[in-house]
Amino acid sequence: MKLGEAFGIEVDVLQSEWGKRVNVEDVENKLSEKSYKAVTITHGDTSTGVVADLDALVPVIKKHGALVILDGVVATAAIEEDMSKCFGHPDYKIDIVLTGSQKAIGVPPGLAVVAFNQSALEVRKQLGRIPAYYTDINNWIPIMNDPSKYFATPPVNLIYAYAEGMRLVLEEGLENRYIRHSAYGKAVRASLAEYGMKALADEGVAASTLSCILYPEGVDDAAFRGALAEKGVILAGSLAHLAGKAFRIGHMGNTTEQMLEKAIELIGQTLNEMGHKANTERAVELFKEAMYANV
Numbered sequence: 001m002k003l004g005e006a007f008g009i010e011v012d013v014l015q016s017e018w019g020k021r022v023n024v025e026d027v028e029n030k031l032s033e034k035s036y037k038a039v040t041i042t043h044g045d046t047s048t049g050v051v052a053d054l055d056a057l058v059p060v061i062k063k064h065g066a067l068v069i070l071d072g073v074v075a076t077a078a079i080e081e082d083m084s085k086c087f088g089h090p091d092y093k094i095d096i097v098l099t100g101s102q103k104a105i106g107v108p109p110g111l112a113v114v115a116f117n118q119s120a121l122e123v124r125k126q127l128g129r130i131p132a133y134y135t136d137i138n139n140w141i142p143i144m145n146d147p148s149k150y151f152a153t154p155p156v157n158l159i160y161a162y163a164e165g166m167r168l169v170l171e172e173g174l175e176n177r178y179i180r181h182s183a184y185g186k187a188v189r190a191s192l193a194e195y196g197m198k199a200l201a202d203e204g205v206a207a208s209t210l211s212c213i214l215y216p217e218g219v220d221d222a223a224f225r226g227a228l229a230e231k232g233v234i235l236a237g238s239l240a241h242l243a244g245k246a247f248r249i250g251h252m253g254n255t256t257e258q259m260l261e262k263a264i265e266l267i268g269q270t271l272n273e274m275g276h277k278a279n280t281e282r283a284v285e286l287f288k289e290a291m292y293a294n295v
């Protein structure tokens with residue numbers, strides 16, 4: 001919203017309750033009220049661990065003639081976002097995907113990755129002059145056609161890292177990656193539930209790449225995450241009204257099953273050290289069961 005306003009774009013925000021999806025009927029109603037040029041969707045919501053339902057949202061947005069702009073940051077390369085997929089009509093497609101190198105692609109931060117389809121490029125052309133230069137897709141098309149025309153100093157080390165990240169993604173195969181992440185999400189949440197740690201999002205809407213987990217009664221957030229960090233497991237705090245009440249655990253990119261299993265074990269160990277009762281063995285068992293159930 002702040003970004004849009006900075007560029008003089010009128011923005012309306014449809015926010016769901018934390019941990020829930022945005023209601024598709026609310027989107028439909030908004031789009032019927034007035035004309036919108038574009039709708040942005042956060043594919044995986046980093047604050048809550050909720051995944052958007054593209055199959056429901058894309059057709060509604062496209063029916064009203066708006067562009068679908070997808071923030072794929074915590075999803076791209078782990079959750080399907082196929083730009084060639086038709087959502088119930090040959091013209092109903094995801095128009096733009098924006099992502100970063102540092103999350104599910106597993107490459108150091110610093111690269112913004114963008115993809116436009118033909119309709120989105122057409123809309124850009126019709127806009128004429130826009131208040132952007134480096135972020136104007138029009139300036140990048142000649143460079144994509146001939147990289148030697150790059151008009152600034154490219155971050156070559158990051159581009160090499162990205163190429164290697166992409167090589168790993170393609171070697172594993174997108175489909176396998178989607179399945180692996182889905183199993184990770186289920187296994188992490190099932191095992192943490194054994195510790196009385198409940199995911200904010202219901203399983204049916206939970207993202208496979210990251211989970212927001214509510215603390216059981218009496219666990220001190222800073223002490224818990226601090227002790228775990230000393231053991232080598234970094235969990236993120238939660239934001240806004242969930243700060244101190246929940247933590248966020250990433251299970252994306254080139255994370256391995258062994259790393260996650262170890263993290264589950266260390267979380268249990270830490271809880272026990274802090275005087276809470278945690279059945280570490282059972283949690284690890286549940287982790288493996290859920291991993292296995294998904295194969």
Ligand SMILES: *Cc1c(COP(=O)(O)O)cnc(C)c1O
Nearest residue numbers: 042044045046071072073074100
């Ligand atoms: C991390 C994240 C961002 C922000 O990415 P930066 O590169 O840190 O600006 C945006 N959207 C989502 C969904 C994210 O998970």
